[in-house]
Amino acid sequence: MKRACHIALVILVLGGAVLQSLSAAVMSSSNYKIQSDSINLGGGLSTSTSYTQESTFGEVATGESSSASYKIKAGYQQMQEVYLAITAAADVTLSPSLNGLTAGTSTGSTAVTVTTDSPAGYELYIKASSSPALSSSSDSFANYTPAGADPDFSFTITSTVSEFGFSPEGTDIAQEYQDNGSACNTGSSDTDNSCWNALTTTNELIATKSSGNHPSGTAITVEFRAENGSSHTQTAGAYSATTTLTLLAL
């Protein structure tokens, strides 16, 4: 009888692992994985040198138990490790429209609230789906080029170009975008409309926190700016940039 139970145990473990990986594959990407669905086949089981637990599968030994040396979260409800949420970012229409034959500036912004109860906090990234980010069928704005390795405190372009960039605002913005009133990646201020960078196809960290902020969450605003130089001719047309914010729980 015992032998039969052990064989069943091994088969169920392997089967559970396979099912777990299958369900996880359906809901994961190369970068992240959606929290696993209820498979109702396992609980979190841990071992320590001072105890063993043997249980069959199913909703047994549910609930949270802890000792000095281990923590058990067993059962479906306890598999929900963190809470993670981001409000939908509204589409942005930069205004005013630009006259491609003269110098001009067009701005806009979108705001999101990110919430997590992960004790390690979160990271928020931004990226564009194409390079240059802001383009029409026949022309584009060059990605903003800061003067040095850090974002530019003020948005500055030469008269012969047109460029597009962004700047995050909020209490959790990454150090790179914090300023001291005249330079970025230094100090701890968040001067309005300061610290501009290029929106590229690589994920750029714009906000981070090392602790949870559930339930209030944190508001993050992303400013966008497109500018045409006085000696530059920008082809008339409808320009767009598809942008993705990615929120990671740590």
Next chain:
Amino acid sequence: MKHLLRTIAGLTLMAFIFSSHFSALLALEDQFEISLTVTSTDVTAPSTPTGLTATAISSSQIDLSWTASTDNVGVTSYRVYRDNALVANPSTTSYSDTGLTAATTYAYAVSALDAAGNESARSATSSATTLSAAVPGGGVGTTRRLAIFGVAVTPELHGATITWQTNLDALGTVEWGNTTSYELGGIASSEYLTLQSAHLGGLSAGTTYYFRIRAIDSVGREAFFTDTLTTLPLPEGLPNPSGFTAVPRESDILLSWRNPQISFDALRLVRSKTFYPADPFDGEVIYEGRGEQFVDTDVERGIRYYYTIFTRGRDGSYSSGAVADARIPLPGEPPERPKEIFERLPKAPAVHPRIADLTFRDFDFIQNGRKREVVGDTVNVDGSLNLTVALAYERVPEVLKTIVISLVSPGDPEKQFSFLLRVNKDKTRYEATIAPLGVSGTYVVRIAVVDYKNQGLKKIEGLLLATVLKGIFPRGWSFQGIRKFMVDYFWLLVLLLFLLALLVEFIRTVLKKRQVVPPLPLPIPNRE
């Protein structure tokens, strides 16, 4: 004990499997669109015109000229203000204000406009005073008349210098044009002299213009002189032989061509195994004479031979050269199809940037001393005249190169004739002169520039529409011309003669039928 160990192993395995899944990151994505509308509205005015000068030409005309303005999009026209009133809207940087009152000062300013209607500020003012009215008969009690004499015209390629004298000190103006309206321009002198000269620029080569000199002295006496001048024609080179081909046969190469229809000394046929001989001394001279054919027997199978044939004029100068090449195939090889010139060269993209920039429009097509108009990549030519193709010397760098022009026979893409463009005597152009094409049609033109220094090849293609305008008779009634005509149109002549014979026969038949036979006299009735 065994049981305990097995349980521990199983649980450890489970923990490992599940914990590896739990260690994956948790993430959310949020995508949104950013949009921007860019319009194209020109709100920038052109720059203010500068350099405005006003010159009195006559008692009723003042000519204006100024420096062109700039604009972010483009200047389309100017506004001319006379004494602050708008009088004209020219599109060029000059204007002739006519219908003015004699001996009156007028103040002018100009502004520039762009297509969006933006107007620049007005230029600085420039004033001029019209000349005094001409007094018939000399005026003020004198009977002396002003006269112009000693007019001399020195024509140039694109201009002319005119000098003249007057019997009294006088101002002079010269106007010129394609008609006696002298619509193209005018120049005025500002000093009262008895010897004046004017230089006319911007003229077309080989063209006749009407000009008029007007002299006016300080008391208003006028004198006129009208005539025409003709600018120098664009030089054309010695024509090359035409239809030059090299046909490989069993053991020799047959070279044939048609001699140019001019008086010449001889033809020189030069051969090389490396490449087309670039000049009459760049290879082995294998024939010199006045024939139209030569068989090169001193050839080996499998080797490509390059030929250039030159016309030598009576003065010892040479034409640029017509080129052809041939190779007797080795046993077993199939015969060679005619290939586009330089197709056999390795395709190398590296040419000097100035060579890479060349287009069909950089080449001049000259007939009768005048350039033919090139529209896009097409040029219309008279198929009964010599055609000189020229490229200005400074258009290409002084690297070692070969320029070849090939014309593909209309209706037969396998038949093409090629000529070298060589530097002329005064090093102003690369040129080749092609004898009259003789056949109307569309010729594909391929120009190839081989840059030896950069090991590259630049190809340019265009079209040449030839029309044989002066009838079907070749120029000149030389014996060779008549013979050529008879040969070229032999079957047409036979057909015409046959039709003529039929017509004659028909007329004869018709006339025969209509011939009236006179009636026989009636017998006189016997009255007895």
